[in-house]
Amino acid sequence: MEFMDFFAITPAELQALWLTFKLAFYTTVILVVFGAPLAWWLAFTESRWESLVSALVALPLVLPPTVLGFYLLIILGPYGWVGGTMEAMGLDHLAFSFTGILIGSVIFSLPFAIQPMREGFASMPRNPIHAAATLGAGPIDRFFTVILPLARGGFFTAIVISFAHTLGEFGVIAMMGGSIPGETKVVSIAIYDYTQGMDYAAAHRLSAILLILSFMILAVFYALNRRFMAPLKL
Amino acid sequence: MLEFNLQHRYPGFDFQTGDVQLPSDGITAVFGPSGCGKTTLIKTLSGLEKAQGWVKLNHQAWQSDRLFLPVHQRRIGMVFQDAALLPHLSVQGNLDYALKRSGFERSQHRPQQDRWIELLNLGNLLNQSVLTLSGGQKQRVGITRALLSNPQILMLDEPMSALDWRTKNELIPLIKEVSKASKLPILLITHSPEEVERLADQVLLLNQGRVEQLESLQQTLSRPDSPLFDEQGAVSVLIGQPGKVSDGLQQIQVGDNTLWVKPLKRANQEPVRIRVLARDVSLALSDPKDLSIVNHMPVKIDELIEQPDHRLLVRLRLDNQQHLFAEITQQSAKRLNLQPGLVVYALIKSVALAE
Numbered sequence: 001m002e003f004m005d006f007f008a009i010t011p012a013e014l015q016a017l018w019l020t021f022k023l024a025f026y027t028t029v030i031l032v033v034f035g036a037p038l039a040w041w042l043a044f045t046e047s048r049w050e051s052l053v054s055a056l057v058a059l060p061l062v063l064p065p066t067v068l069g070f071y072l073l074i075i076l077g078p079y080g081w082v083g084g085t086m087e088a089m090g091l092d093h094l095a096f097s098f099t100g101i102l103i104g105s106v107i108f109s110l111p112f113a114i115q116p117m118r119e120g121f122a123s124m125p126r127n128p129i130h131a132a133a134t135l136g137a138g139p140i141d142r143f144f145t146v147i148l149p150l151a152r153g154g155f156f157t158a159i160v161i162s163f164a165h166t167l168g169e170f171g172v173i174a175m176m177g178g179s180i181p182g183e184t185k186v187v188s189i190a191i192y193d194y195t196q197g198m199d200y201a202a203a204h205r206l207s208a209i210l211l212i213l214s215f216m217i218l219a220v221f222y223a224l225n226r227r228f229m230a231p232l233k234l
Numbered sequence: 235m236l237e238f239n240l241q242h243r244y245p246g247f248d249f250q251t252g253d254v255q256l257p258s259d260g261i262t263a264v265f266g267p268s269g270c271g272k273t274t275l276i277k278t279l280s281g282l283e284k285a286q287g288w289v290k291l292n293h294q295a296w297q298s299d300r301l302f303l304p305v306h307q308r309r310i311g312m313v314f315q316d317a318a319l320l321p322h323l324s325v326q327g328n329l330d331y332a333l334k335r336s337g338f339e340r341s342q343h344r345p346q347q348d349r350w351i352e353l354l355n356l357g358n359l360l361n362q363s364v365l366t367l368s369g370g371q372k373q374r375v376g377i378t379r380a381l382l383s384n385p386q387i388l389m390l391d392e393p394m395s396a397l398d399w400r401t402k403n404e405l406i407p408l409i410k411e412v413s414k415a416s417k418l419p420i421l422l423i424t425h426s427p428e429e430v431e432r433l434a435d436q437v438l439l440l441n442q443g444r445v446e447q448l449e450s451l452q453q454t455l456s457r458p459d460s461p462l463f464d465e466q467g468a469v470s471v472l473i474g475q476p477g478k479v480s481d482g483l484q485q486i487q488v489g490d491n492t493l494w495v496k497p498l499k500r501a502n503q504e505p506v507r508i509r510v511l512a513r514d515v516s517l518a519l520s521d522p523k524d525l526s527i528v529n530h531m532p533v534k535i536d537e538l539i540e541q542p543d544h545r546l547l548v549r550l551r552l553d554n555q556q557h558l559f560a561e562i563t564q565q566s567a568k569r570l571n572l573q574p575g576l577v578v579y580a581l582i583k584s585v586a587l588a589e
Contacts, residue, residue: 125321127314128321130282130314130318131314131318131319131376131379132320132331133304134308134310134311134312134380135332135380136307136309136332136337137306137331138304138306141335149322150322
């Protein structure tokens with residue numbers, strides 16, 4: 001009986017779970033699509049700006065999420081230059097909105113996506129790419145038929161870690177998203193709210209789900225990584 | 235015909251080819267010591283690296299003042315030192331990758347593939363992952379893949395430098411066959427004199443970023459200071475016609491003379507190359523009958539060239555105008571009173587068929 005109760009998830013909890021996955025999914029897609037060109041640039045550039053850009057990308061690793069959240073709140077809020085401009089254009093500002101926490105999540109997980117992709121690109125053997133070119137493959141053709149398969153380990157790591165890392169995000173969202181059900185109230189925020197409201201049963205349920213899920217994602221990741229994603233070396 | 239004039243400057247290295255015209259068939263060896271610009275030449279010719287100047291193949295511009303065709307539009311069959319197979323594909327996958335982008339009609343894919351996999355003996359490797367291939371197998375796949383891309387020229391970038399001698403001996407005749415069957419011009423980058431002597435029709439000599447010579451192999455080998463001569467000393471390559479096998483030895487007809495060598499591995503009606511080291515050739519004033527050396531022939535002395543350490547290089551001419559080097563001591567030359575124009579007998583202690 002108690003066991004059944006444990007999994008009696010309420011609609012509010014389900015909504016928080018759904019929102020969390022939606023956020024993690026969008027964050028991952030944006031990071032991979034827009035992060036790949038940046039990772040490529042960082043892997044191969046000889047520009048003197050490389051070290052500055054690398055430092056910028058790595059900042060979320062060391063900054064307290066509250067600092068990141070605070071600045072985003074200022075910039076995206078009604079009086080910040082992004083939020084303010086949007087208000088002036090007749091749109092809503094981005095603080096306390098899904099779009100706002102999505103921007104926060106992308107920045108927060110940026111190093112976790114860029115670093116593996118960058119390593120993936122940098123460790124590719126170059127000659128197969130040259131060979132593909134001599135066989136008549138143009139740049140886009142080469143990207144999908146050679147580069148992506150050769151750097152797939154980096155992409156796989158970037159996708160899984162960005163997704164898992166976003167599931168565990170709290171500080172940035174707490175600072176700039178608040179706790180609006182269906183909009184910004186992700187699982188980590190909901191757990192905090194339940195604990196503050198002494199609803200330990202609900203906090204238990206969500207915590208256990210997040211714990212098991214995160215563990216499963218990482219376990220599957222490491223198993224697959226070992227078997228299929230080893231770098232292809234001739 | 236490949237024509238070019240390229241200039242490329244790195245810190246500490248100045249690469250300038252001058253005007254070069256390569257013949258439209260046969261194997262041209264690009265030879266030179268390491269750091270002479272062989273890699274720069276192949277990279278800038280193929281467009282993998284951008285240099286100043288111009289490149290034309292069969293009168294179609296690859297590069298000019300206003301134009302720079304990217305690699306994938308140049309139709310080069312490139313074979314890399316490490317084969318550069320696509321590691322995520324099988325052997326067949328690698329061949330298909332080339333065929334799909336070759337411009338061959340779909341109906342031509344099978345016949346094209348069958349033609350080359352038979353010559354390069356890949357039949358039983360098609361479904362293997364390229365990760366499991368040996369060095370020689372990789373190069374055979376690399377060559378086949380290059381041919382299936384429907385190229386106008388083949389560029390082989392030190393294809394044998396990572397192979398052991400046995401594998402090299404298997405690959406050399408295959409490269410010759412490919413040259414004959416494809417009728418494509420082949421550029422062979424190498425730092426091995428032996429590969430040049432066994433394969434090349436022409437030699438492009440590179441030194442310190444400059445093209446020093448473009449000449450026939452025979453011309454390169456006729457100079458006593460030829461850059462092809464390494465620690466083994468001077469080398470001659472004789473061309474002969476294979477004949478009968480008797481008593482376990484193969485006859486090779488060189489002009490009016492017959493040489494006896496180890497039998498050919500496969501029956502061959504085509505002329506073959508015989509590689510002779512100058513230090514394996516001795517000279518006698520008369521034809522010695524009571525000697526274990528089987529190969530002797532009359533030759534005329536062309537030139538006596540003094541060498542360090544009291545040695546002497548003698549350039550000899552055969553009845554059919556091919557030349558042969560002998561390396562003897564200056565003392566022997568004095569004793570025999572050797573002079574240009576004199577007819578003597580060359581005794582060849584050992585010959586190698588450069589199959």
